[in-house]
Amino acid sequence: MARIEIGKHLAVDSRVCGGRLIFKGSRIPVAHALEMIAAGYIPEGVSKQYRGIISPAAVREAQTLFSRGFLKEEAKKVRAAA
Secondary structure (H helix, E strand, O other), X not given: OOOEEEOOOEEEOXXXXXXXXXXXXXXXXXXXXXXXXXXXOOHHHHHHHOOXXXXXXXXXXXXXXXXXXXXXXXXXXXXXXX
């Protein structure tokens, strides 16, 4: 599978993190950021935990896509991990 870019900050690439949804320019799975949001972190806090590798805007985009149902696969992973 080739690289698929989703929105401005997200991507899927079969050669990176087993094809899981990640933040562009990193190997940070979106599911990890969504778990942190579910635990009560705000986007700025998630960004700070990852030392600014991902921006608060990137976390907000993932959160928005998740809440609108665009990231249903990630929702299953987050629930299974919890």
